[in-house]
Amino acid sequence: xxxxxxxxxxxxxxxxxxxxxxxxxxxxxxxxxxxxxxxxxxxxxxxxxxxxxxxxxxxxxxxxxxxxxxxxxxxxxxxxxxxxxxxxxxxxxxxxxxxxxxxxxxxxxxxxxxxxxxxxxxxxxxxxxxxxxxxxxxxxxxxxxxxxxxxxxxxxxxxxxxxxxxxxxxxxxxxxxxxxxxxxxxxxxxxxxxxxxxxxxxxxxxxxxxxxxxxxxxxxxxxxxxxxxxxxxxxxxxxxxxxxxxxxxxxxxxxxxxxxxxxxxxxxxxxxxxxxxxxxxxxxxxxxxxxxxxxxxxxxxxxxxxxxxxxxxxxxxxxxxxxxxxxxxxxxxxxxxxxxxxxxxxxxxxxxxxxxxxxxxxxxxxxxxxxxxxxxxxxxxxxxxxxxxxxxxxxxxxxxxxxxxxxxxxxxxxxxxxxxxxxxxxxxxxxxxxxxxxxxxxxxxxxxxxxxxxxxxxxxxxxxxxxxxxxxxxxxxxxxxxxxxxxxxxxxxxxxxxxxxxxxxxxxxxxxxxxxxxxxxx
Amino acid sequence: xxxxxxxxxxxxxxxxxxxxxxxxxxxxxxxxxxxxxxxxxxxxxxxxxxxxxxxxxxxxxxxxxxxxxxxxxxxxxxxxxxxxxxxxxxxxxxxxxxxxxxxxxxxxxxxxxxxxxxxxxxxxxxxxxxxxxxxxxxxxxxxxxxxxxxxxxxxxxxxxxxxxxxxxxxxxxxxxxxxxxxxxxxxxxxxxxxxxxxxxxxxxxxxxxxxxxxxxxxxxxxxxxxxxxxxxxxxxxxxxxxxxxxxxxxxxxxxxxxxxxxxxxxxxxxxxxxxxxxxxxxxxxxxxxxxxxxxxxxxxxxxxxxxxxxxxxxxxxxxxxxxxxxxxxxxxxxxxxxxxxxxxxxxxxxxxxxxxxxxxxxxxxxxxxxxxxxxxxxxxxxxxxxxxxxxxxxxxxxxxxxxxxxxxxxxxx
Numbered sequence: 001x002x003x004x005x006x007x008x009x010x011x012x013x014x015x016x017x018x019x020x021x022x023x024x025x026x027x028x029x030x031x032x033x034x035x036x037x038x039x040x041x042x043x044x045x046x047x048x049x050x051x052x053x054x055x056x057x058x059x060x061x062x063x064x065x066x067x068x069x070x071x072x073x074x075x076x077x078x079x080x081x082x083x084x085x086x087x088x089x090x091x092x093x094x095x096x097x098x099x100x101x102x103x104x105x106x107x108x109x110x111x112x113x114x115x116x117x118x119x120x121x122x123x124x125x126x127x128x129x130x131x132x133x134x135x136x137x138x139x140x141x142x143x144x145x146x147x148x149x150x151x152x153x154x155x156x157x158x159x160x161x162x163x164x165x166x167x168x169x170x171x172x173x174x175x176x177x178x179x180x181x182x183x184x185x186x187x188x189x190x191x192x193x194x195x196x197x198x199x200x201x202x203x204x205x206x207x208x209x210x211x212x213x214x215x216x217x218x219x220x221x222x223x224x225x226x227x228x229x230x231x232x233x234x235x236x237x238x239x240x241x242x243x244x245x246x247x248x249x250x251x252x253x254x255x256x257x258x259x260x261x262x263x264x265x266x267x268x269x270x271x272x273x274x275x276x277x278x279x280x281x282x283x284x285x286x287x288x289x290x291x292x293x294x295x296x297x298x299x300x301x302x303x304x305x306x307x308x309x310x311x312x313x314x315x316x317x318x319x320x321x322x323x324x325x326x327x328x329x330x331x332x333x334x335x336x337x338x339x340x341x342x343x344x345x346x347x348x349x350x351x352x353x354x355x356x357x358x359x360x361x362x363x364x365x366x367x368x369x370x371x372x373x374x375x376x377x378x379x380x381x382x383x384x385x386x387x388x389x390x391x392x393x394x395x396x397x398x399x400x401x402x403x404x405x406x407x408x409x410x411x412x413x414x415x416x417x418x419x420x421x422x423x424x425x426x427x428x429x430x431x432x433x434x435x436x437x438x439x440x441x442x443x444x445x446x447x448x449x450x451x452x453x454x455x456x457x458x459x460x461x462x463x464x465x466x467x468x469x470x471x472x473x474x475x476x477x478x479x480x481x482x483x484x485x486x487x488x489x490x491x492x493x494x495x496x497x498x499x500x501x502x503x504x505x506x507x508x509x510x511x512x513x514x515x516x517x518x519x520x521x522x
Numbered sequence: 523x524x525x526x527x528x529x530x531x532x533x534x535x536x537x538x539x540x541x542x543x544x545x546x547x548x549x550x551x552x553x554x555x556x557x558x559x560x561x562x563x564x565x566x567x568x569x570x571x572x573x574x575x576x577x578x579x580x581x582x583x584x585x586x587x588x589x590x591x592x593x594x595x596x597x598x599x600x601x602x603x604x605x606x607x608x609x610x611x612x613x614x615x616x617x618x619x620x621x622x623x624x625x626x627x628x629x630x631x632x633x634x635x636x637x638x639x640x641x642x643x644x645x646x647x648x649x650x651x652x653x654x655x656x657x658x659x660x661x662x663x664x665x666x667x668x669x670x671x672x673x674x675x676x677x678x679x680x681x682x683x684x685x686x687x688x689x690x691x692x693x694x695x696x697x698x699x700x701x702x703x704x705x706x707x708x709x710x711x712x713x714x715x716x717x718x719x720x721x722x723x724x725x726x727x728x729x730x731x732x733x734x735x736x737x738x739x740x741x742x743x744x745x746x747x748x749x750x751x752x753x754x755x756x757x758x759x760x761x762x763x764x765x766x767x768x769x770x771x772x773x774x775x776x777x778x779x780x781x782x783x784x785x786x787x788x789x790x791x792x793x794x795x796x797x798x799x800x801x802x803x804x805x806x807x808x809x810x811x812x813x814x815x816x817x818x819x820x821x822x823x824x825x826x827x828x829x830x831x832x833x834x835x836x837x838x839x840x841x842x843x844x845x846x847x848x849x850x851x852x853x854x855x856x857x858x859x860x861x862x863x864x865x866x867x868x869x870x871x872x873x874x875x876x877x878x879x880x881x882x883x884x885x886x887x888x889x890x891x892x893x894x895x896x897x898x899x900x901x902x903x904x905x906x907x908x909x910x911x912x913x914x915x916x917x918x919x920x921x922x923x924x925x926x927x928x929x930x931x932x933x934x935x
Contacts, residue, residue, distance in 0.1 A: 320795065341797035350795065358795045363788040372785065372796040379778045386776070 014076060015040045015172050015203035016061070016092070021070035023056055030056040032227040033070070038172065043194055043204045045218035045235070047211075047247055049445035050415045053227040054207045058174050061205075062094045063087040074172070093170025095161045097177045103150035107143050108132040111164050135163050140196050155186030162193070166202075173197065174205045179213055180443055183306050183471060184505075191217050209247070209445040211240040212474075223247050248447050255474070256453050261298040261460055261481040268332050269293035270465035271317070271434045276326035278312045286312035288489035289326070294434065294465040299456065301468040301480035302491075305508050309489035310469050311353065314438050317467070318350045319343030331433060344373055349432030351423055353439045353469075359423040360411045367393035367407035370426050400425035401451065417448030424452060428459060435459060438469045453479060473501050559850050559857065559902075563864065566897035573893055579882050584890075587881040591871035592616050612870065614749045614756040618826055620866030622647065624763040625818035626844030627862050628770045629685075629811040631853040633699075635774060636807040637787035638692070642685055642703025644841025645710035646812040649684045650677040650819025652714055655830045656724055658738035658823060669742040674762075674820045681816015682809040684710065689808025693801030699808065707841065714835040726829075734831040744825045757825035764859065766814060771855035773810075783807050815844070843869075846895050849902040868894060 016038040023031040031053045038044045048054045059065045061072065063081035071078050074090045081087050087094070101110045108128040117127035132145040141159045149157060158178060165173055175194075179187045194204055194217060206218055214221050215235050223230040223246040230246045244252040271294040278287035287309045294300045304310055315321035317328060319338040328336045335346050344350075352358035360369050367389040371378055378388050393407035402421045405414050411422065420440070427435060437456060441449045456479060460466055470476050476483055476497075483495045485507040493507050571581035593612025595601045601609050626643045633640035654677040661669060684706060691697040717724040719733050726734050749755025774780040785793040786803045794800050818840070823830065843865050850864070851857030871877070872887035882890075 318795075339797075339799070340794060341799065344797045352792075352795050357789070358791050361785050361789045361792045364785065368781070368785075371781075372792070372798075375781055376778055382778050383772070383776050384778060384781060 013039050015074070016205075017073040017076075018057070018061070019071040019073065021057060021060055021067045021072075023053075023060055023065060023067050029227050031060070031067070034224065034227070034229050036222050036229070037232070038203050038205060039220075040203055041198055041201050042219045043198050043206055043217055045214040045221040046205055046207045046224065047209065047214055047221050047243065048224035049209060049247060049447060050417050050443075052224040052247075054209075054224055055176060056227075057224070058094065058176060058205065058207060061087065061092060061174060088168050088170070091169055091171035092174065093165025093168060093172070094174045095158065095165060095176065095178060097180055099157050099161050101149045101157055101160060103148070105149060106145065107147050107149060107152070107160050108145035110149055110160055111135070111145075111167060113164075115168065131167070132163070135167055139163065139166060139193075139200070141193055153186070154181050155183070155189060158182070158186075158190065159193070162197075166197075170202070172203045172205070174207070176207045177209075177443075178206065179208065179210065184473070185305065187213070211243045211247075211446065214238075214243060215240065225249055244446050247445070252446050253450055255478045256450070256457060258457050258479070259461075263295050263297045263481075265295070267296060269295045270331055271467065272327075272329040273317070274327040274329070276313070276316060276328060277324045278309070278316045278321060279324055280312055286489050287316065290486075290489070290491055291326075292484055292491060294467050296433070296463050296465050297460060298481040299460050299466040299468055299479050301470060301476040301483045302486050303470065303473065303476045303483050303504060303508060304486035306471055308486050308508075310438075310486060312489075313486070314350070314353070314436055314469060317343070317434075317436060318348060344430070344432075347433035349373075349427040349430050349435045351427050351435070351437045351440050353442075355416075355419050355423050360419060362412035363410060365408050365410050366397065366402070366405050366414075366422060369411050369422055370396055370407075370429075373426060373430055396425040396429055397422075400455075417444045420444060420448065420452065424455060428455070432464070434465045434467065436467050436469070439471065440468070441470075441472070441475060449475075473504055476504070477501075559852060559861075562850065562898060562901040562904075565901050566894050569897050570890060570894045574882070574890065577886060584882040584887075587878050588868070588871035588887065588890075591873065591877050592867035593870070594867060611749060611753075615754070615873075616863075616867045616870040617756050617760050618754070618866075619869050620862045621757075621759040621763045621821050621825070622818035622840055623843060623847050623862035623866050624859055625766055625814045625821065626840050627847030627851060627858040628766060628855070629681075629814040629818070630844045630848035631851065631858050632770065632774070632783070632814070633807060633811045634848060634853045635780075635787050636783040636803065637790065638689075638804065638807060638811075639700050640685065640688075640703055640808065640811050641700055641845065642688060642706050642812070642841065643815045643844040644838065645703065645707035646681040646684050646815035647819040647838070647840050648707075648710040648714055648835055650681040650816025651823050651827075651830055651835075652710075652717060652724075652819070653677045653680040653816070654820035654823040655735045655738060658742035658820075659736035659829075660739075662739040662741065664741055666741045669739075670744060670824065673742050673824060674817060677820035677823075678813040678817045681819065682813035684816070685812025686805055686809040689805035692808070693804045699804075711835055714830070715832050718830060718832050718835075732831070733833075735829045738824060738828040742824055743828065744821070754826050757821075759821035759825045762817070762821065763862075766817070767855045767859050770814075770858075774855070779803075779806060815841070843895065846898050846902075850898055865895070 014037050018034060018036040021031050021034045022029065034053065034057055036046070036057070046054050046057070056065065060067045061081065063083045063086045066082070072081055073079065074092070079090055081090065081092070084094070102113070105113070108125070109123070111132050112128040117124040117131065119127070129145045132143065136143050141163055143156060143159050143163065144152070149160065162173070178190060182190060194206070198204060208214060215238065218235050220232055220234050221238070221243065222232040223243070225247060273290055273292045276287055276290045277285065280286035290313060292300065302310060302313070312321060316323050319335070319340040319342060323336050326336070327334055330346050330348065333346065335343060338346060356362060361372065367386070370393045371389050375384060378384055378392070390407040397405060397407070400421045402414070402418050402425070405418060411419060414422070424440070440456065441452050444452065453475070456466060456468070468476070468479055477499065480497050483497060483499065483504070484491050485493050485495065485504065487508060487510050492510070495503060495507065567585070571585065574581040574584045589595070591612060593609045593614070593616050596606060596609035596613045626647055629643050629646065630640050654673050657673040657676050658669070685703070688699045688702040688706060691702050692699045716722055718735050719725065720731065722733070724735055726732060726736055744757040744759055746755040746757050774784070782793065782798045782803050785796070785798055786800050790800050793803070827834070847858055847861040847865055851859070851861035868891050872891045873884065877884040877887045
């Protein structure tokens with residue numbers, strides 16, 4: 001460790017300074033001379049598209065990747081961070097996007113893991129619980145020390161992660177896309193928590209690609225693009241458009257102006273749900289009498305807080321989960337009780353909620369992934385000609401603007417945005433009558449979001465019926481022709497896309513809609 | 523440009539979200555190319571040599587004697603005269619042992635590709651052999667070709683049904699195929715005991731005091747094309763096994779069924795979402811695997827054994843050799859054939875008949891085969907570790923000192 005005593009001017013205020021960090025992976029330059037100054041007691045957003053080098057930069061700070069060039073200064077003194085242990089010793093704590101918690105253990109046990117209080121060679125449970133409670137009170141982060149991690153919400157798990165970092169003496173806290181897994185409500189709570197920590201003197205780096213969060217939470221923001229620093233600005237006075245321009249390098253249409261849908265009312269609805277009931281894995285009612293219809297040429301959004309039956313409703317329509325009562329009709333034909341293959345053959349396309357686990361086979365290459373739902377049609381006598389798949393893949397990759405990928409590239413090596421484009425290409429190219437789009441832009445950056453939105457609208461205008469499920473209210477309002485609000489497994493009301501976030505939010509939490517459980521059939 | 527090279531692409535495999543040990547294993551096995559299996563073999567022989575050294579023998583002499591026992595020197599043009607005749611006989615024996623190993627190896631490999639771990643090769647082979655000896659010793663006077671084909675077909679079917687039970691249980695109830703196939707091995711073993719024991723239903727008609735089956739009638743015997751038919755020459759089963767390997771390659775890489783199997787193996791959830799019937803795929807894959815192993819049983823019965831004793835069933839370890847073959851062969855068609863040849867040669871080269879007792883006690887040499895087999899499995903597991911270490915440059919373990927779960931993130935973002 002090199003300790004020098006020549007702090008630069010103003011360094012006293014800097015908790016962390018990165019100077020000219022360069023990190024290469026083979027031929028790929030992930031960080032190219034990146035600099036960043038984190039002031040003491042500020043919330044500093046690190047903004048950039050997927051693949052801009054945000055996570056790499058922070059893994060350098062946390063000692064998980066050694067920089068090829070550049071310097072890290074903590075409290076004005078140059079330091080070498082060779083391992084996460086070093087980082088912790090310097091007061092740097094990190095909260096990853098994927099939590100490092102053990103689900104079967106309690107909150108207190110997880111919190112002390114790695115620095116357990118011992119009594120006679122055994123874990124001192126009482127001390128662990130006490131320590132958890134003290135931390136929880138000191139920082140105002142409510143957690144139940146005795147709850148099992150598997151039983152608490154994602155937002156609470158994140159608190160445990162934050163508390164654990166603070167327990168190890170973190171004065172600089174790095175959060176890697178902390179809101180990616182949170183609901184709107186949890187995001188608001190996290191913002192409060194971070195403000196509280198800032199007031200207590202903790203310096204925070206907040207990695208994100210969401211513009212509104214930067215403006216809400218951060219004091220200053222550093223923007224990365226293709227591994228280089230674009231600049232650092234105060235959030236006061238900045239707006240989403242200017243941030244998007246810095247991030248993408250061109251003007252981005254954040255909300256697409258759409259013409260109203262051209263709906264042919266003379267035709268029967270493409271999708272009709274009639275009093276559909278579905279139970280969840282535990283056998284409890286998850287969808288409780290949903291009736292709705294979607295017509296060709298319109299986008300109907302189902303908005304709601306996560307876990308109000310959306311997943312079960314999607315699964316039921318796509319034939320992935322049994323319907324306990326009620327009917328599902330596609331173009332007048334009863335498809336209740338279809339298996340996934342029959343549902344697809346009937347004309348349902350499905351952009352799955354979780355592209356990595358459900359939408360793609362990550363170990364398959366792109367031509368194989370693009371064939372997942374219609375490889376049967378590419379086959380003769382049960383044999384597939386690879387050339388056919390490759391030619392088709394080449395055409396789709398071009399049409400859907402999948403960058404950095406050829407038909408032979410494994411899906412696992414693509415960025416999230418490009419993976420999602422592959423899923424969308426596959427589902428749209430099957431030309432379904434009904435397209436279910438579940439969280440189609442989750443985890444994507446603004447450029448990719450714009451692409452997905454434009455494409456969905458184009459499909460609507462081409463006469464497809466689209467059922468959109470989204471937790472992002474802005475997305476719902478910008479895409480939908482009609483918004484249905486789901487709450488505790490019921491459609492509690494319908495709002496036009498001109499509804500405000502407040503109106504939507506109120507209805508989504510069970511308030512608002514006259515009569516509460518009114519079942520609206522459009 | 524080909525879509526799916528049999529051995530899979532480079533080390534960018536990524537972390538498969540698949541749930542079972544077997545599917546993770548099959549993913550990792552694709553990595554490392556041809557170098558890792560070769561290193562595995564070299565290392566196994568090296569450690570085996572140390573074992574020989576410890577027993578007070580010369581490892582070089584021992585390996586040389588084993589090699590001569592395999593008959594592989596027949597391939598060298600400078601082997602002439604009496605040496606060549608002896609080598610030919612030995613090579614015939616090696617290839618006779620290689621034949622069922624290819625088939626059972628494929629039976630394990632295909633299951634691996636679908637994310638299943640088929641430990642039931644032993645039982646599937648056994649029911650195939652039982653059916654083969656039953657059908658092959660009946661119907662005397664049936665036309666030769668018809669009798670052979672019928673016997674092979676029924677043995678294949680028996681193996682397919684046997685493994686299909688495990689596939690069905692997996693599909694219908696989620697019962698782990700590792701457990702069910704092991705249990706089915708025992709059931710097959712005891713079924714054989716029951717059938718061939720003294721006074722058993724299929725026990726020999728002329729030797730009432732020996733627990734052995736009737737002999738296969740001449741019309742059901744496989745043609746011997748190399749060597750003396752009376753002295754266990756090489757039967758045409760080797761070509762059937764090689765043809766099965768070609769079929770396996772086509773099935774896996776060019777057919778819709780193989781595509782479904784691979785999709786299910788890598789990510790059953792995504793497969794289900796895209797309309798692939800995961801349960802049915804499990805049944806079909808296990809059925810295919812069992813068919814291959816059952817066919818292997820009929821090869822041995824119709825090719826050289828001609829009868830089945832309760833001892834034979836008990837002594838056979840082919841199901842487990844098959845696992846080593848598939849692992850070493852990286853679940854590919856060609857790899858499985860080469861690994862089967864290696865193990866076939868090893869088993870033959872260390873047999874009591876072939877190894878010069880002056881160099882190394884053949885009783886010990888048989889154990890040496892088992893040791894090398896064990897070492898191969900150990901090193902295959904170890905080179906999975908090596909592959910993992912090689913790829914972790916890309917994917918860093920993010921678990922800090924406090925971390926528990928082995929989550930990974932992309933540092934290349």
